[in-house]
Amino acid sequence: MKRKLKWLIESTRTGIVHEDEHLLVLDKPANLLVLPDRYNNRLPNLYTILNDELGKFFVVHRIDKETSGIIVFAKTAEAHAALNAQLEGRKVDKIYRAIVVGQPVSMDGSIDLPLAQSSTDSGIVRADHQKGKDALTYYTVVEKFRGYALLEVRPKTGRMHQIRVHLGSIGLPILADRTYGGGEGFYLSQVKSGYRAEGEEKPLLDRTALHASAISFAHPASGERVTFSAPLPKDMSSVLKYLRKFRAREEKSS
Numbered sequence: 001m002k003r004k005l006k007w008l009i010e011s012t013r014t015g016i017v018h019e020d021e022h023l024l025v026l027d028k029p030a031n032l033l034v035l036p037d038r039y040n041n042r043l044p045n046l047y048t049i050l051n052d053e054l055g056k057f058f059v060v061h062r063i064d065k066e067t068s069g070i071i072v073f074a075k076t077a078e079a080h081a082a083l084n085a086q087l088e089g090r091k092v093d094k095i096y097r098a099i100v101v102g103q104p105v106s107m108d109g110s111i112d113l114p115l116a117q118s119s120t121d122s123g124i125v126r127a128d129h130q131k132g133k134d135a136l137t138y139y140t141v142v143e144k145f146r147g148y149a150l151l152e153v154r155p156k157t158g159r160m161h162q163i164r165v166h167l168g169s170i171g172l173p174i175l176a177d178r179t180y181g182g183g184e185g186f187y188l189s190q191v192k193s194g195y196r197a198e199g200e201e202k203p204l205l206d207r208t209a210l211h212a213s214a215i216s217f218a219h220p221a222s223g224e225r226v227t228f229s230a231p232l233p234k235d236m237s238s239v240l241k242y243l244r245k246f247r248a249r250e251e252k253s254s
Contacts, residue, residue, distance in 0.1 A: 027068075096154075096210060109138070187202075
């Protein structure tokens with residue numbers, strides 16, 4: 001990778017997980033766009049950085065601006081087509097970690113709920129049994145707390161806001177998801193009794209607590225199954241640290 005491009009990518013706090021002549025796999029921080037914003041194309045985004053420096057890149061899949069973690073770009077049209085075919089055939093495995101608000105009833109489950117964009121707001125997704133596209137999400141409880149839980153989430157389809165809407169539909173909205181009911185942020189005062197901040201309290205996390213932790217697929221050139229992963233970011237790790245300290249439960253999944 002060119003030195004300037006490496007610097008540009010890392011200046012956005014994005015980590016380079018893997019690169020070869022077919023693929024570029026990145027660990028995106030929260031609050032960075034993957035694609036240009038439709039209303040303000042001057043906002044920093046990975047697609048523009050890559051294409052300005054290296055020419056045509058192809059977005060294989062997308063994650064929301066607030067979501068952190070693994071994002072894959074294809075360097076060639078052939079690699080892009082091969083990966084798209086795997087996505088359409090549901091042969092790509094994506095794993096997310098989500099901190100949710102609420103108490104899961106079971107330790108694992110699936111959500112099969114068709115989704116469609118709102119007719120009045122294109123940035124909102126709703127359940128729609130008549131006009132919605134099929135959407136399937138599996139989840140497992142990794143750790144339970146009083147009033148919160150850490151989930152491993154495995155979407156089998158790639159609909160817009162799928163995980164966020166699906167988890168909200170079963171009463172487990174993602175923490176700090178302002179759009180789908182997860183609150184405005186996570187403050188230490190929410191879990192630590194008697195907490196008093198010096199001055200105005202700042203949130204430990206102020207974005208949707210969703211992280212794309214891993215992706216697995218057949219490499220478009222070799223056909224070998226490959227897996228790429230990204231560690232949980234500091235803000236989500238900090239939330240879990242305090243949940244374990246102040247809202248711990250005994251129940252844990254294996």
